[in-house]
Amino acid sequence: MDNINFLMYGEHAVDYGVMGALILMSIISLSLFIERMIFFKRVRMEEYEHRDLLEIDLTDNISIISAIGSNAPYVGLLGTVFGIMLTFYTLGDTGAVDTKAIMTGLALALKATAMGLVVAIPSILFYTIALRKIEKILTRFDVYYG
Template sequence: MFMAADWVVKAVMIGLLLASLVTWTVAIAKQYELRKASAAERAVHDRVAGLRSLEEVAGAQQLGHVALVTEALEELKQSGNALADAEGVKERIASRFQRHEAREARRMTRGVAILATIGATAPFVGLFGTVWGIMNSFIGIAESQTTNLAVVAPGIAEALLATALGLVAAIPAVVIYNHFTRQITAHRALVADTAAAILRLVSRDLSRGMVRIGE
């Protein structure tokens, strides 16, 4: 059916097959990236939650270079002459954490938006191929001056194949997009939990007067 199809229908089918290939490539790559990032973030959160002060976090192996820890230490360093204003320090650190969470969310969603585009457009692209193929079939009827189904059936079958390929490309794209949306939301919540745990450590240190960074 593909080889006998009109060149426009062929182009539509090839485009939909490429879209399906992109969908599964993004799915595999993003699943690996999210699983790795979430496992690393969960390990950081579990370790941070068991410590009593930010100094312990900064000195712990594999935690001193964690982005959230670095953000907190940098703000404490820049606020070295204003540590008496504990609420102001915590507010500025919280602001840094919010920007970090936003950057992390943007990084995790990179490449996922194309799935939404494929899911939204693939059925209509397939429908375009179907309409074009059926139009050619009617032209064939007019040229052959016969309504014999055997004459037009192959063209109609080729046209309907385009619709089928559109659904094959769109349905997995939508399902995978929704799956990643949930996973990215869960990952961002985990980052927020880690940020909250570090902010609690900063708050404790400020209340104890234990912060010496930047002095």
């Protein structure tokens, strides 16, 4: 396999593998956040006999949102490492310093990092908003039924 094919397949692996994983993580995070917000609006505190049972239902899937927010930068970093490795491999194999190839490879690597942050920042925001809503609902439960 020549350098062009290796670089092309490597770029596709980063684009479709890492970026695909990050897009999937983003979709999961957003959908769980929306589901939680709908649940919070519809929760009926009077149906719960004990605060802990309410808390179990309120915190369902919250840890997944947190895990996505925490791990998305690492997935992006993995894409960055792959992109830099591909760039250096191609440069080392050809033995020539091609500025265009270097810049293209580094841009690919940085795209993965940026996408990881684009997924992580809203996920952590979603998690924080959900935690605050949970605190408010549990406080209301304590005031009215505690």
